[in-house]
Amino acid sequence: MHEIVYRGIVASPGVVIGRAYLLDRRKVVVAGRRIDDINVKDEVARFKQAVDRSKGQLEDLKKRFSKGLGKSHLYILDTHIMLLEDKMLVDGTVKRIRDSQLNAEGALTETIAAIGLKFDTIEDEYLRERKHDVEQVGERILRNLVGHKQESLADIKEEAVIIAHDLAPSDTLVMRKDKILGFATDAGSRTSHTAILARSLGIPAAVGLENITAAVKTGDVVILDGIHGVVIVDPDEETFLDYLKKQRRYKYFEQELEKLRTLPAVTLDGHMIQLQGNIELPEEVSSAAEHGGTGIGLYRTEFLFLNRQTLPTEEEHYNAYRHVAEKAGPHEVVIRTLDVGGDKVGLPGGFEKEANPALGLRAIRFCLQKQDIFRTQLRGILRATAHGNIKILVPMISGLAELYETKKILEEVKSELRSEGKAFNDRVAVGVMIEIPSAAMIADLLAAEVDFFSVGTNDLIQYTLAIDRQNEHVAYMYEPLDPAVLRLLHRVSDAALRAKVTLAMCGEMAGDPLYAAILLGMGFQSLSMNVASIPWVKKVVRSVRMQDAVELAALVMRQPTAALARKTAENFMEERFPDLVAEL
Ligand code: PEP
Numbered sequence: 001m002h003e004i005v006y007r008g009i010v011a012s013p014g015v016v017i018g019r020a021y022l023l024d025r026r027k028v029v030v031a032g033r034r035i036d037d038i039n040v041k042d043e044v045a046r047f048k049q050a051v052d053r054s055k056g057q058l059e060d061l062k063k064r065f066s067k068g069l070g071k072s073h074l075y076i077l078d079t080h081i082m083l084l085e086d087k088m089l090v091d092g093t094v095k096r097i098r099d100s101q102l103n104a105e106g107a108l109t110e111t112i113a114a115i116g117l118k119f120d121t122i123e124d125e126y127l128r129e130r131k132h133d134v135e136q137v138g139e140r141i142l143r144n145l146v147g148h149k150q151e152s153l154a155d156i157k158e159e160a161v162i163i164a165h166d167l168a169p170s171d172t173l174v175m176r177k178d179k180i181l182g183f184a185t186d187a188g189s190r191t192s193h194t195a196i197l198a199r200s201l202g203i204p205a206a207v208g209l210e211n212i213t214a215a216v217k218t219g220d221v222v223i224l225d226g227i228h229g230v231v232i233v234d235p236d237e238e239t240f241l242d243y244l245k246k247q248r249r250y251k252y253f254e255q256e257l258e259k260l261r262t263l264p265a266v267t268l269d270g271h272m273i274q275l276q277g278n279i280e281l282p283e284e285v286s287s288a289a290e291h292g293g294t295g296i297g298l299y300r301t302e303f304l305f306l307n308r309q310t311l312p313t314e315e316e317h318y319n320a321y322r323h324v325a326e327k328a329g330p331h332e333v334v335i336r337t338l339d340v341g342g343d344k345v346g347l348p349g350g351f352e353k354e355a356n357p358a359l360g361l362r363a364i365r366f367c368l369q370k371q372d373i374f375r376t377q378l379r380g381i382l383r384a385t386a387h388g389n390i391k392i393l394v395p396m397i398s399g400l401a402e403l404y405e406t407k408k409i410l411e412e413v414k415s416e417l418r419s420e421g422k423a424f425n426d427r428v429a430v431g432v433m434i435e436i437p438s439a440a441m442i443a444d445l446l447a448a449e450v451d452f453f454s455v456g457t458n459d460l461i462q463y464t465l466a467i468d469r470q471n472e473h474v475a476y477m478y479e480p481l482d483p484a485v486l487r488l489l490h491r492v493s494d495a496a497l498r499a500k501v502t503l504a505m506c507g508e509m510a511g512d513p514l515y516a517a518i519l520l521g522m523g524f525q526s527l528s529m530n531v532a533s534i535p536w537v538k539k540v541v542r543s544v545r546m547q548d549a550v551e552l553a554a555l556v557m558r559q560p561t562a563a564l565a566r567k568t569a570e571n572f573m574e575e576r577f578p579d580l581v582a583e584l
């Protein structure tokens, strides 16, 4: 037998070697069939019973496991419970039973497929991934309809690497960390819940392996390399020994990095850099501090609008933001206003499909057109500013006109609150995302109008190099060190430093240790990233001198091609951080 290597998507870093445990998550096979008119009422009742039973099971899980669990787990359970009350799912199925005279199983399967189709058109990866939640909830109802009991991860007695088609939040809830070495799934992406949970649990994981469940049997020896999203089945001896070494080294390195947690992110010559976490859910707020970060540099608020029939109320906005601000205190929380595009049906009401959603009615453009939605969110954010250190960040600003209009609305909302006697911080800092090349080009003009910049490299690179950030066929061209990108970054930093505007970055580039010294050298004062990357970047920050970083940035900037710029950055890192580079 020869080893087989499967490549998927990086979900949670770390290396584990162990025996596989193939979790039976074969889909329940159900037959959709027509029913007689007379049976419709009973069928609806049977469906509703299965929904109630599903809800009971989730509530029970929540009760049993609520202590000692991260809030993100509970949030996801709540999401599933909420889905069991979702009109599209529940009423949609009931309507199908009635209108098409279908049995409950058939009606539910069709409803989930219909919802799935809508999700597929969503551009935002995070929102699109919520389709899995709907499918997992649907699967639970189906199992309850047909009386099929699911194998539980709580039953696993020996240490194992879990191989599954997909894992539901309820699986990860009952997962015993001492027994589960890691997991690998067919489905999922970097932003699927499974991946998010793996990171928050600190369990190595790879997802999106497509057909790993077909290749592995329980008991097979597998290597799970969460750093590269790779699974090796039946490894050869040489590979095995190689990974054993890698695993030891990685663990040791992580422990070393862990020691930096309480230390400041300060360069050898005393320049303090702010390292912060990016979060999507309010429940993730404490994880930034747990990884040695100081506050939240990007709170993507899109989640508040998800999985629901109605728009979030001002109170819901307020409560979520207040919770995050209080938890993060005394550190700051940068709340980004809604960033959705015109094709995002996740928004209650849905919107017209656009031919080029990335160039369409997205983020601030959308908010300025749907001002009621925007004003409600701004009221919630402003009221929360009375309870913590909050900054407001506006996404996708492309020019001054948008910024003027945004600020005008903000002032109007403030005066409304003032006249209602509601408390808020009148001097709340307002910043813009620099993620459209036009914004970078006029950074000097924007700098005169705002308190801070936060550079969103995910979009800035997409728009500068004309590379769809979702399209795997052009992913090879997605290059943060492209000279055009670097020149824009330089321009932005120059404008920020001249105007004494705080310069931050919250795109993925900020979380890669390879770029950290360059960014410091360019003048970035604040870097916000996925929380697991904080210790890695901190290690670089604490080991460089600002002067060296400035020289490196200048040298990288002089390179005529991305390849040469990358080589320059890599040489610097290999020379200074051979141990760190070996782990990347
Ligand atoms: C970015 O574009 O870099 C960014 C941080 O925003 P998002 O990934 O949410 O578009």
Ligand code: MG
Residues within 6 Å of the ligand: 395, 435, 456, 458, 459
């Ligand atoms: Mg963006």
